[in-house]
Amino acid sequence: MTQNTLSRRSFVAVAAMAPLAFSLRAAGSIPVGLELYSVRKALKQDPMGTVRAVAAMGYQCVEFYAPYFDWTEGQTKEMRKLLDDLGIHCYSTHNDSSYFAADKLSRASDMNHTLGCRYMVMSSAGGEAYAEGAGLDPWKTVAETLNHTAAYLAPQNLKTGYHNHQFEFTPQNGTRPIEILAKNTDPKSVMLQLDVGTCIEAGSDPVAWIRSNPGRIRSLHLKEWSPEPGKGYTVLFGEGVAKWKGILEAAESVGGVEYYLIEQEGSRFSELDTAKKCLESYQALRHG
Numbered sequence: 001m002t003q004n005t006l007s008r009r010s011f012v013a014v015a016a017m018a019p020l021a022f023s024l025r026a027a028g029s030i031p032v033g034l035e036l037y038s039v040r041k042a043l044k045q046d047p048m049g050t051v052r053a054v055a056a057m058g059y060q061c062v063e064f065y066a067p068y069f070d071w072t073e074g075q076t077k078e079m080r081k082l083l084d085d086l087g088i089h090c091y092s093t094h095n096d097s098s099y100f101a102a103d104k105l106s107r108a109s110d111m112n113h114t115l116g117c118r119y120m121v122m123s124s125a126g127g128e129a130y131a132e133g134a135g136l137d138p139w140k141t142v143a144e145t146l147n148h149t150a151a152y153l154a155p156q157n158l159k160t161g162y163h164n165h166q167f168e169f170t171p172q173n174g175t176r177p178i179e180i181l182a183k184n185t186d187p188k189s190v191m192l193q194l195d196v197g198t199c200i201e202a203g204s205d206p207v208a209w210i211r212s213n214p215g216r217i218r219s220l221h222l223k224e225w226s227p228e229p230g231k232g233y234t235v236l237f238g239e240g241v242a243k244w245k246g247i248l249e250a251a252e253s254v255g256g257v258e259y260y261l262i263e264q265e266g267s268r269f270s271e272l273d274t275a276k277k278c279l280e281s282y283q284a285l286r287h288g
Contacts, residue, residue: 030252032282033061035094035221035263039271040065048082050272055086057276058283063261064115065094066123069108076114083116091259092119092193092219094163097126097142100149113156118258119219120153121161121193122146129177130167139177143184150189161191163221169202169209176204182213192216194251195263196242197223197233207243210250217255220247222282223263233265237278244285 034054036043042050044067054062062083071079083090093115099108100122112120122142124130129138142162149160162185168178182192194217199206210217224240225233231240238244251257262282267274 030257030259031060031089031091032222032260032262032279033063033088033091034059034275034279035063035065035261037065037094038262038264038275038278042271043067047079051079051082051088052086053272054275055088057279059088059262059275059279061089061091061259061261063092063094063121064090066096066099068093068111069095069099069104071111073114076111080115090115090117092117092121092161094121094123097122097124097145100145100160105149105152109153109156109158112153112158117158119159119161119191119193120149121163121191123163124165125168125177136172136175136177136180139180140184143181146181146185146190150186154189159189159191161193161219163193164195164198166198166202169199169204178209182216187216190216191218193219193221194255195221195223196247197221197225197240197263200240200242201225201232207246207250210247210255214254215256217251218258219261220251220255220257221261221263222278223265234267236264236267236269236274236281237262238281238285248286 036050036054039050039054042053051062093112095108098104108120125139125142128134129142146160146162153160162181164178168181169176178192192213194206194209196206199209222237222244223233224235224237224242226235226240262275262278264274264278269277
């Protein structure tokens with residue numbers, strides 16, 4: 001056996017190990033944060049104190065949702081300073097579709113820039129898109145809005161994204177609305193933020209979706225779901241039917257994930273206890 005043969009075989013072996021090595025690196029380097037809708041009551045009462053509490057739990061980033069839009073410029077700057085002082089980030093915000101309209105987009109983009117975001121995410125399409133019998137055409141309009149917004153945000157080094165619910169993964173005339181959005185938006189500037197729980201409840205396979213859209217699933221809402229009566233989204237991370245190891249592996253090997261966001265809609269525990277327990281379960285999964 002020649003030295004060149006050994007070298008070629010060694011190269012093949014190393015190449016075969018590359019995906020695993022990437023996954024192992026990613027497991028320790030991808031930030032995990034909290035979608036702050038999970039602690040919405042606490043956030044409303046004491047925004048700064050709630051963010052401090054979340055950071056103390058070990059969360060590395062947060063995602064503010066629609067009410068942040070009512071902050072003053074001063075409040076936005078104060079929140080950014082707090083994030084910097086705590087050493088955590090706000091990589092994206094979760095926005096009402098109306099914030100993408102001409103009368104609100106400038107303010108929203110300025111606030112996202114101040115917060116240090118990478119993405120301004122549309123939380124749902126709203127309006128006509130969900131109307132009974134509307135078909136798929138409204139989703140093409142949503143795609144146009146996302147593309148337009150991406151172009152508008154580019155000078156501030158911001159991108160946009162779309163966050164799915166059950167409806168987007170439910171076929172309409174044989175096609176899922178999320179497929180329309182994926183096909184008709186710019187893959188470089190429009191992220192497809194995957195809500196795992198709603199995808200599963202709608203009967204779709206999150207792993208298959210991630211693999212069919214490489215590089216576009218740059219953040220995931222790690223929301224659990226259970227089909228058991230009375231449980232639904234109230235189960236903690238790891239207590240439902242989501243196959244997290246496979247989902248995270250797909251996100252890290254082909255999805256292009258940049259950060260994770262745990263989301264909870266309520267549980268048998270208080271909001272802050274729920275957030276803490278979900279993070280502990282996530283960490284146990286990653287390091288177990």
